[in-house]
Amino acid sequence: MADRLTRSRVRSAWVFLAPMLVVLAVVAAWPLLRTIWLGFTNANLLKMSEAKWIGLENFTGKYGLLQDKVWWLAVKNTLWFTFLTVSIETVLGLVVALVLNRTFPGRGLVRAAVLVPWAIPTVVSAKMWSWMLNDQFGIINHILLGLGIISSPKAWTADPDLLMSSVVMVDVWKTTPFMALLILAAMQMLPKECYEAAEVDGVHPVKVFFRVTLPLIRPALMVAVIFRALDAIRIFDLIYVLTGTREPTMTMSIYARQQLIEFQEVGYGSAASTLLFFIVALLTVLYVVLGRVKLGGD
Amino acid sequence: MAATQPATTATASDSSISLRGVGKFFGKTRVLESIDLEIKPGEFCVFVGPSGCGKSTLLRIIAGLESVSVGELSIAGKRMNDVEPSKRGIAMVFQSYALYPHMSVYKNLAFGLKLGKTEQSEADRRIREAARMLQIEQLLDRLPKQLSGGQRQRVAIGRAITRQPKIFLFDEPLSNLDAALRVSMRSELSRLHKQLKTTMVYVTHDQVEAMTMADRLVILNGGHVEQVGPPLEVYHRPRTVFAAGFLGSPKMNFLRGEIAEVAPDGVVVKLKDGGTVRARVKSDGAKIGDAVTVGIRPEHLVLKAGEGGPLVATVLLTEDLGDHSIVHLDREAVEGRVLAKVEKVPVGEDKKVSFEVPTSECHVFDAKGIALPRLDPAPEV
Amino acid sequence: MTGTAVVKKSLFYLLVAAIVFYAVFPFYYAILSSLKTGTELFSVNYFPVKWNFDNYVGVFRDNPFATNIWNSVLVSFSTVALSLFLGVTAAYALARVHFRGRGLLLLCILGVSMFPQVAVLSGMFQMVRAFGLYNHLAALILSYMIFTLPFTVWVLTTFMRDLPKELEEAAILDGASSWVILTRVFMPLMWPALVTTGLLAFIAAWNEFLFALTFTLTNDMRTVPVGIALMSGASSHELPWGNIMAASVLVTLPLVILVLIFQRRIVSGLTAGAVKG
Numbered sequence: 001m002a003d004r005l006t007r008s009r010v011r012s013a014w015v016f017l018a019p020m021l022v023v024l025a026v027v028a029a030w031p032l033l034r035t036i037w038l039g040f041t042n043a044n045l046l047k048m049s050e051a052k053w054i055g056l057e058n059f060t061g062k063y064g065l066l067q068d069k070v071w072w073l074a075v076k077n078t079l080w081f082t083f084l085t086v087s088i089e090t091v092l093g094l095v096v097a098l099v100l101n102r103t104f105p106g107r108g109l110v111r112a113a114v115l116v117p118w119a120i121p122t123v124v125s126a127k128m129w130s131w132m133l134n135d136q137f138g139i140i141n142h143i144l145l146g147l148g149i150i151s152s153p154k155a156w157t158a159d160p161d162l163l164m165s166s167v168v169m170v171d172v173w174k175t176t177p178f179m180a181l182l183i184l185a186a187m188q189m190l191p192k193e194c195y196e197a198a199e200v201d202g203v204h205p206v207k208v209f210f211r212v213t214l215p216l217i218r219p220a221l222m223v224a225v226i227f228r229a230l231d232a233i234r235i236f237d238l239i240y241v242l243t244g245t246r247e248p249t250m251t252m253s254i255y256a257r258q259q260l261i262e263f264q265e266v267g268y269g270s271a272a273s274t275l276l277f278f279i280v281a282l283l284t285v286l287y288v289v290l291g292r293v294k295l296g297g298d
Numbered sequence: 299m300a301a302t303q304p305a306t307t308a309t310a311s312d313s314s315i316s317l318r319g320v321g322k323f324f325g326k327t328r329v330l331e332s333i334d335l336e337i338k339p340g341e342f343c344v345f346v347g348p349s350g351c352g353k354s355t356l357l358r359i360i361a362g363l364e365s366v367s368v369g370e371l372s373i374a375g376k377r378m379n380d381v382e383p384s385k386r387g388i389a390m391v392f393q394s395y396a397l398y399p400h401m402s403v404y405k406n407l408a409f410g411l412k413l414g415k416t417e418q419s420e421a422d423r424r425i426r427e428a429a430r431m432l433q434i435e436q437l438l439d440r441l442p443k444q445l446s447g448g449q450r451q452r453v454a455i456g457r458a459i460t461r462q463p464k465i466f467l468f469d470e471p472l473s474n475l476d477a478a479l480r481v482s483m484r485s486e487l488s489r490l491h492k493q494l495k496t497t498m499v500y501v502t503h504d505q506v507e508a509m510t511m512a513d514r515l516v517i518l519n520g521g522h523v524e525q526v527g528p529p530l531e532v533y534h535r536p537r538t539v540f541a542a543g544f545l546g547s548p549k550m551n552f553l554r555g556e557i558a559e560v561a562p563d564g565v566v567v568k569l570k571d572g573g574t575v576r577a578r579v580k581s582d583g584a585k586i587g588d589a590v591t592v593g594i595r596p597e598h599l600v601l602k603a604g605e606g607g608p609l610v611a612t613v614l615l616t617e618d619l620g621d622h623s624i625v626h627l628d629r630e631a632v633e634g635r636v637l638a639k640v641e642k643v644p645v646g647e648d649k650k651v652s653f654e655v656p657t658s659e660c661h662v663f664d665a666k667g668i669a670l671p672r673l674d675p676a677p678e679v
Numbered sequence: 680m681t682g683t684a685v686v687k688k689s690l691f692y693l694l695v696a697a698i699v700f701y702a703v704f705p706f707y708y709a710i711l712s713s714l715k716t717g718t719e720l721f722s723v724n725y726f727p728v729k730w731n732f733d734n735y736v737g738v739f740r741d742n743p744f745a746t747n748i749w750n751s752v753l754v755s756f757s758t759v760a761l762s763l764f765l766g767v768t769a770a771y772a773l774a775r776v777h778f779r780g781r782g783l784l785l786l787c788i789l790g791v792s793m794f795p796q797v798a799v800l801s802g803m804f805q806m807v808r809a810f811g812l813y814n815h816l817a818a819l820i821l822s823y824m825i826f827t828l829p830f831t832v833w834v835l836t837t838f839m840r841d842l843p844k845e846l847e848e849a850a851i852l853d854g855a856s857s858w859v860i861l862t863r864v865f866m867p868l869m870w871p872a873l874v875t876t877g878l879l880a881f882i883a884a885w886n887e888f889l890f891a892l893t894f895t896l897t898n899d900m901r902t903v904p905v906g907i908a909l910m911s912g913a914s915s916h917e918l919p920w921g922n923i924m925a926a927s928v929l930v931t932l933p934l935v936i937l938v939l940i941f942q943r944r945i946v947s948g949l950t951a952g953a954v955k956g
Contacts, residue, residue, distance in 0.1 A: 009857075012776075024791060026806070032802060095694075113699045117705075119935045121934065128924070139708060253797045260800060363852075392848070396846050
């Protein structure tokens with residue numbers, strides 16, 4: 001129904017949209033496309049103007065990503081990290097959410113306390129935990145030694161076998177509040193009658209949880225899990241500050257950045273970034289499609 | 299932007315509204331069709347009809363909040379199809395008042411004036427005068443949420459008044475008020491109209507509001523105009539079955555029948571369930587045997603005790619409402635039973651009663667639901 | 680109260696205490712450590728023995744920390760201002776005007792929040808250099824739009840969609856242009872959403888590390904996260920833990936207070952974004 005008044009309104013809508021779209025194009029669309037393009041070149045940080053198109057060499061060539069052991073290690077690390085953190089955070093988040101869902105004196109304070117890890121900047125968390133995990137002066141070792149759980153101080157941020165555990169430990173500490181809050185929000189939207197009926201029937205609380213609560217919050221829980229997983233796959237800050245570019249915890253993001261900035265292999269690094277982007281994009285699309293299909297089938 | 303009207307020489311085209319062949323589509327759905335309407339300057343014109351008949355849409359088209367799909371809209375003789383709402387010389391009062399929640403009453407009244415770059419002192423004068431007219435002077439510093447429904451309604455009207463529009467538009471403004479308030483606001487709006495003398499277009503689904511406030515009624519049904527005319531004319535001389543059934547409570551009784559006699563001064567209709575009635579209607583085009591519907595309002599049925607006729611039925615139920623009674627007769631009408639509205643019921647329930655359809659009040663509608671024109675003029679007020 | 684009920688209740692409160700302890704202890708310990716100097720740092724204790732503010736002085740003396748804080752403040756506030764401006768204008772179009780492709784556009788904008796930062800790093804790096812913004816705070820403000828705009832636009836659009844249509848129509852009849860409607864009618868009604876998105880944008884900008892690390896070169900342009908991460912001590916192998924802890928506390932305390940004051944807003948903003956997504 002394109003009459004003059006409607007048309008002028010639509011036109012002004014585009015004018016209002018333009019600034020944001022321009023910025024987004026400049027900040028997101030263009031750099032992404034550029035990165036993808038660079039992935040097909042042999043660009044080098046110091047000689048950017050001499051970049052030449054080399055097709056799929058960065059990906060499938062003899063020295064390409066698919067042949068690079070370190071790249072595959074990064075992929076494995078990322079997936080393993082994601083799996084560990086998301087599952088632990090979901091379980092702990094559920095526990096915290098269940099606790100916060102009950103009314104008890106001081107609940108507000110507890111909720112505020114639970115938010116503290118989320119409020120602390122990632123870099124600061126990393127540093128704080130680095131200090132606590134310090135092999136000589138760290139308090140973690142002190143506690144564990146005191147409780148007799150370990151016999152000698154562990155080098156949490158140095159020992160290759162412990163790096164992944166350290167990183168997971170810190171991420172769990174930092175991100176469980178987020179999961180807990182999402183789950184709590186979902187729980188608080190549930191009708192209270194279910195619980196009251198179960199209480200009257202004398203059903204054991206554990207059974208109530210598994211048979212009533214969990215199925216009802218499943219949709220919101222799935223959303224939270226997917227969000228966290230997509231975040232975890234892209235992780236950079238925490239790991240970089242805690243363990244740097246050590247191989248046992250190298251994720252895809254760290255690998256890419258290392259190639260880009262430290263090794264100045266802009267082409268190669270861009271190729272790695274591109275792969276990471278497509279993995280995330282694929283998972284996102286899969287989730288949206290599967291989500292729609294499920295809803296449609298209901 | 300309000301134009302200042304010349305004091306005495308209000309020409310015929312100053313605030314008239316003209317709709318010619320106006321139609322409105324929403325996608326494939328036709329909401330309005332072939333609307334031809336002339337609203338005279340200074341008139342209080344009421345658009346009335348059931349929900350979904352398109353009356354609000356028509357109002358919004360005049361306002362410019364909806365576009366015209368087909369046809370032409372003119373205000374004061376100028377084509378308005380593509381003109382912005384604020385430049386049409388109109389002001390609108392919404393059903394939900396639509397007051398700006400974060401602004402005081404004063405600022406609500408001032409908003410449009412400030413945007414129209416009206417001078418501060420002039421704006422202030424207008425605001426205070428409108429506030430005085432509507433008795434909301436003591437509320438000027440309050441926020442909308444601190445006001446009652448009736449007060450908010452007045453502020454909404456005040457906001458329209460300050461713009462000094464040529465035409466006021468009201469979109470079911472009293473629906474959100476309680477019954478008592480509605481009655482008092484009705485008379486206030488009529489008083490306002492007499493005072494301001496501007497054209498007012500008023501949308502409602504309430505026939506009492508329509509009957510009491512309108513200079514002219516426009517009855518809409520399913521997107522087209524059923525009838526236009528002064529309330530009493532539409533009431534006493536409905537042109538369609540729909541118009542006849544819409545006004546009046548309880549509804550007009552409709553009885554099926556066919557034409558038995560045709561004469562220059564009327565027709566005789568043989569009713570389906572027996573009996574005949576005479577109607578003083580134009581009979582050209584009517585043929586014996588034509589299927590027709592007879593209409594008679596409950597208050598026009600004459601009831602007499604006994605079985606003297608002309609028509610007889612059993613009283614099924616009487617509902618006494620103090621000043622009048624509704625009598626349910628054991629006689630089928632098109633919808634439900636025949637109802638009579640009388641001051642005093644002549645017989646008790648389950649007794650037979652005679653009833654008469656006076657020729658002077660008998661309506662006849664053809665097979666398409668169009669009324670045969672009555673020979674007598676409508677009663678004057 | 681029966682015996683089992685008492686046991687159950689105590690277990691519950693034990694759990695609550697454990698959760699609070701787990702959440703708050705690291706921060707508490709950081710504060711504790713920041714108040715110790717020299718050799719005290721090398722001994723572990725759980726409660727403050729004596730309070731020493733040397734580290735806090737040292738942070739500013741040995742590092743350009745004041746500059747870092749100032750840079751972070753500048754960048755964060757500018758990011759909030761820019762995000763809100765772009766977000767509000769875009770939200771008006773997306774929420775109040777029907778046009779073709781509107782839904783798809785909104786989804787694409789949301790999709791941007793899924794970009795891995797490294798995926799745009801090289802492209803953005805080139806662009807920053809091309810604009811002459813390398814080692815300049817403007818590079819950060821601009822680049823931060825990539826993660827503030829998606830959720831800002833989403834939350835503001837959702838909020839604006841719920842504003843009553845009749846209010847807008849009344850304003851149109853009063854002669855208001857779209858800009859006036861947005862700024863004088865809608866925005867005053869939207870301040871909860873503006874506060875929420877502003878806070879979330881502020882926290883995200885304050886927190887950001889990768890871009891700040893990559894696009895700045897000299898100390899005078901570094902923001903707080905980078906400053907803390909790069910803090911080095913007198914010798915090349917020794918990290919000035921006291922200073923680092925002091926810096927951490929300084930930077931975190933205002934943020935924690937901010938989050939605690941606005942926790943309801945923040946939580947609703949986060950959950951709205953995720954649950955509706």
